[in-house]
Amino acid sequence: MRGLAFDIAHLLAGGMVVVSFLLLYQDRVYALLNVFALHSLVLALAVGWQAYIQEAHHLYVTAGIALIFKAVVIPTALHRIVQRLGIHRTLEVVGGVGRDMLAGTALVALAILVMLPVTAGADALAREDLAFALAVVLLGLLLMVTRQNAVSLVVGFMSLENGLVLAAAGARGMPLAVEISVAFSVLIALIVIGVFLFRIRERFDSVDMQAMDTFREGRRK
Amino acid sequence: MNDVGFSAVTALLVVPASTALLLVLLPGYRVGARLNVGAALLSLLAAFTLFEARPDANLYLRVDDFNIYLIVLNNLVSFTTSVFSASYIAHELDTGRLTPAYLRFYHAMYQALLFAMNLALLANNIGLLWVAIELATLITVLMVGLYRTRAALEAAWKYFILGSLGIALALFGTILVYLAAQPTMGEGLPAMAWDRLLAHAKAFDPALLNLAFVFLLLGYGTKAGLVPLHAWLPDAHAEGPTPISAVLSGLLLNVALYAVLRFKMLMSANPAALAPGPLMVILGLLSLLFAGLMLYRRGDIKRLFAYSSIEHMGIITFAFGMGGPLANFAGLLHMTMHSLTKSAIFFAVGHISQVKGTQRISTIRGLTVTHPTLGWGLVAGVIAIAGMPPFGVFMSEFLVVSSTFARQPLLALPLVIGLLLAFGTLLWRVHGVAFGKPDGGPAAPVQASILPLLAHLALVLIAGIWLPGPLVAWFLHVAVLLG
């Protein structure tokens, strides 16, 4: 049982890393959103599994939030926004996707290098989860950094945050996990609303950050 | 006795929260403003009662030598700022930059922010601390975007993204700390209660603690505006309403730094962990030098002082990075003095931008001629923030520089260069604003109340000459804890 539980947890966590790579690979907005839904789905499964093997029932709530809110609500909302704002469907990637892949691999290696020796004390399960979680976090950050587009920025941030929830779930008996995931959901909701607001207020012509960064103090001097 | 203390703590949390709700419902901004002031005063009184009676720590909240004076400072500045904003915001309404609806929202958010910061300071639970700081971030984001101008929204957006990233990193660090604690302290809440953590810190896995500290430093450091994580700070200060700039610089930065220091205590309690000093020293020097350079080219007066805040956060971080009783004492003192002085400066800047109708430095001249009180107030504030007697910052800078040079001469040199550079560049700007021939710009009389400005300056002046005994005792105790 122990071994199997470990393997499944390992599988799911590793799956998240793979999906993060998929996120990095996308160059279409809709595809990106779909893959993110997948990302959240895997997260839900992983957290649920953690809840099951830790007998930590509050984690089911977290899993539920992940499933409903992030796998369903947010992606659809973003679909809407993309339609409403008429953001051009393709993501212009800074530097090629291939380079991102390489960078991502390096980051994963870094994550494992950092994490494995560290948690020698903690149990293997937590260690694996933590390593993968860190990898997901770093990949999410990479996504945020390498995409021009606000939607992809949001997606990157959310995948990053999925990694955090994964880590929180992996930490045995970590209290406040639910509260934290709720707080984060609020954060994300606000971000999405923010993107939405800026549009309907008609302040910015597009959610492209180049456009958003045009106005500056003291450009004149 | 303790129930008194406990009720005080509850008051510190409940009063702002309930007032926030009330203000949301309450129409009419005048009442709102009064209520705002009243609530701030109430929580200030509650904070004062903490001197008399401290509650025992529980798993969620705790009052100790470190946060007690920060709480008082927090509520004091919030109170003065509310007084300032009560008269300031009305003028914003006249100029039509705001509508009453937004004003209601503003006052509600103000109290909510106060609640969040009090919570963050009182929190004994690192998870709670994180939640509180996140809350504070969200609220300030909304307030920075209050004016709905393009620039304001952009600043808010930038602040939002970078802030959330910092929050996320901080969370990861928090989780790591929990993981480090868990093996020795078992699962569950105690493993997140700060005082218990401190008690058991020796037994933690040092490597994990190190990793955790890296994330926490970057995460909360982003909130504290350390270079290279500072990007949100200048715009957020420049585009938000001035009272919020005052609160941001005066309080929120302190809160973020406070969080970092809490974890530094953990680090220094664990002998095997790597000394966090060098990291903080490097970040501090970076911030100091970078801000010093950036000050020179600023054209917007609020951005100018935002960069000066970055500079001072750098000095404080440097001081704590140096460690040792003198430097730590200096750091704590500097935190206090900086929040008082910088908020005072922002009050002055608010008045100036209102009477002059602009924030552009190049269009403000000879202020000491057209508005003597305001001009000299600004000059006094800048003199104080630049670390000159008879103001309190002088004492802290004196201690930092002299003690650093005695221990690490090579570190003191960049520090001194940075200080001189920042002083020169800041003074260069302010000289132009305060002196010289006043150009014929609008010279409207000051409407908002000038009292908060004077009150803060008076406090800083007194502190520069004489520090009250209890404060010194707390500082010394905390300085020892900080290692």
Place this chain on the structure above:
Amino acid sequence: MALIADYLVQGCQMLLMLLLAPLLTGWVRVFKARLLRRRGPSPLQPYRDLFKLLRKEVVLADSASWLFRVAPYLIFAALWVAAALVPTFAGGLPFSWTADLIAIVALLGTARFFLALAGLDVGTSFGGIGSSREMMIASLAEPAMLMMVFTLSLLAGTTELSSVARFMLTAEVGLRVSLGLALLALVMVAIAENARIPVDNPATHLELTMVHEAMVLEYSGRHLALIELGASLKLLLYISLLGCIFAPWGMAVVGEGLTAYLIGVGAYLAKLAFGGFLLALFETSIAKMRVFRVDQFLGAALMLGLLGALLLFVSRSL
């Protein structure tokens, strides 16, 4: 009784200086004339000039101030006191400790200071020329002089003149390079300070060349007399300075009695005559130089003085 005698000697010396000064000037003129194959005026001519001037009324420029009228007396007083402090025929006079060599140099400086001011007072272009050039010259001559003083005092261990003279008589002096340098420096300074050729020409009234004469251009009557007298006192001072430092032979010491004094006076007069002759010879054998060569001339003097002092400073412990 002895004390009174000493004071008497001191008084004699002061008077002697005053009386001899014009004679020396005349003496130099005579020699120059002779060297130029002219007959020239009698050596007593300066006295006649002085008395004539003293009797004449003074014509003051409209823009002249009280300083213009006070200056001559000040200058005269400073120069006279300075001259009186130089041992002539007898050293160790009761007031010789009043001021040492540095103070004498400074007293000359005082005289120059007020002369230059007087030159500026009326507000004419010539006065300005004179003053500014005079101060330029002095700014190099004075340090050179002081360097010479350093050299001496390093040798003699004192800056007090009669002690210096006494020391120079002793055997331990010998022949020293630095003494030679000092002598040279002093001579050059003396020439410059007394407005002699090649630095300045006391006889010229060509606007562009004159320095000293330009400053006193506006003076007349008794004021001019005092200034002329002062100038000749200065010349006398320098020559007797050279005498008492570099040729202190025959100088009496206070209290040695009349014979010694008489010997001293004789020796002194001889020194003066010789000095005057040398000066005249030098002046006739050289041409006046451009104003902006003077700085090189005096710069050389300064360097020589410094070199002398340096040599001593270094060789002192050898």
Place this chain on the structure above:
Amino acid sequence: MSEEVGFAIMPLPLLLSLPLVLLAVGGYAVAAAHRPGCSRLVYGVTLTIAAVTLGLALAHLLTAAVPATLALPLGLPWLGAHFRLDALSAFFLIVANLSGGVASLFALGYGQHEHAPERVLPFFPAFLAGMNLVLLADDAFTFLFAWEFMSLSSWALVLAHHQDPANARAGYLYLVMACFGTLALLLTFGLLAGPDGGYNFAAIRAGQPTPGLAALVLILALLGAGSKAGLVPLHVWLPLAHPAAPSHVSALMSGVMTKVAVYGFIRIVFDLLGEPVVWWWGGVVLALGGITAVLGVLYALMQHDLKRLLAYHTVENIGIIFIGLGLALAFQANQMYSIAALALTAALFHVLNHSLFKSLLFLGTGAVLTATGERDMERLGGLIHPMPWTALAFLIGAAAISALPPLNGFVSEWLTFQAILISPELPQWLLRFLVPAVGALLALSAALAAACFVKAFGITFLGRPRSPAAARARETDRYSLSALFALATLCLLAGILPGLVVDGLAPVVGLLNGGARLAAQYSQPWLTLVPVGEVKSTYNGLLVLLFMALSGTVAAGLIHRLASNAARRGPAWDCGFPEASPATQYTAGSFAQPIRRVFGSIVFQARERVTMPPPGDSRPARLEVELHDPVWERGYAPVANAVVAISTRFNYLQYLTIRRYLSLVFGALVLLLLGMVLWR
């Protein structure tokens, strides 16, 4: 003994309470600056308080009372504020409050003409208070606190007439340099106090610094105190800031504040540091002093703004003081304390003298300024006719600063020369070469100073008025004149009774010199000054004065009795071309031209360009002179440009896109993680 102790303990609390009164008056002036009587009130109070302080300090110095100390529970909480009154601080208190009092007296009249009293009256007392506190402070924190306070209040005074952009710039430069100096001193005290912060001077005295550390302290002290005193090349702010302030403040800044800086140097190097002294310290200080003296006077000669000229002369005199201090250090390093005493006496004597005549000259300039509204000598002239008394006082000051006997400036330079003449006793070769060279520099600067003040006085007061303003001038008021003549009298007295001053300085010298001091002078016949014994050399200002007076009056009397005393006015002779226009007079520029040509071409790359119009063209010929300030162009401009360039280069960091900012954070994170990996 006991009553001495009682007397010594007494004055300190009083001395400390006086600055508080000054601050209170300043506070009152903030409110009431524009009330009619306020100026009189403020200056009256400062005058009385300065007088009282002067009296107390004088009593302490003359009774040679034991040092009094006092600690207050202020400042650093665990340290408190310590104050101490010993011979050194007493002497400098005398210097400060003498000039301070006289400046107040002057301002009783001069202050009436101030058009921005609210920017002067509050800060003037504060300035005085700050300086007194510096002199009394006995721990590092209090010292620097008062030091900075002094800088700040004087900065505010420099900005009194801030609407002139030049003054604003001067104020800015001044405060930045002051901050630089303070930081240097801060480092000094950091070194002296050690890592655990023994900031109390008593503790510092007890400590025994290693030679290397002591050397570092010396360098830093030179930077810190030197930048305030105006040592080349740290002097650049001084000639801008001192003239910018109202004249009585300029007098205080030049006459006193620079002395407070000298006090700081002496306190740190001679008192706190104590042994061990290494011989090359003296060399460094000597060289700096010599260069400062000559460069200062050369700068001064190039000026035609009267106040700036005086400010540059302050630089020169600071150089002379530091020459004395350097000699003292050199002698102390070789345990030749008796000679070190001579050098120290010379330096301190010059401190007193300079404070006297520099204040006198600045106040005189103030009188000229009120009479004509002009500082530029090219537009002055002939002022001796309308304002003879001011002219007389200024003349005395000018003669004194030019080191002419029988005035006081000569005595201190004479003493310095005497110290130089004894220096071949020094064993070190380098010093033996250096000392005569410095002596030459000193002589040169003295001679140039004379030239410079012939120019200053001659162009300003003599000749014919060069502008209507100068022609309309009137004599100044009674207060100002009494202040001027008080200082002039002091200059004369210090010149003819030097022995008494030297005796007064003896306890100070003893304090700084391990007990060794000059022999008592008052016992000498005719009050002759005999610094190092009969055989060496002697000087008696009194007799020189008597002789000069005697011969002068005798000559005058005889001539007027026996010869003619007739005088007639007529047009100037001027070689037969009397010219009506005052423009034909020599100006400041033309007076300095020969010296500019001789020295300026080397130091300032001075160039003269004459543009002669072609024949037939009626345009006047033009003569342009261009000067370069080597110190500024080589030392300061590059730094300023570098800062501007770098900040301009970095400025784009304000305008990055969010993505780039995010990548900054990302980079920092990855970097730290890599560090973690590698660190293990």
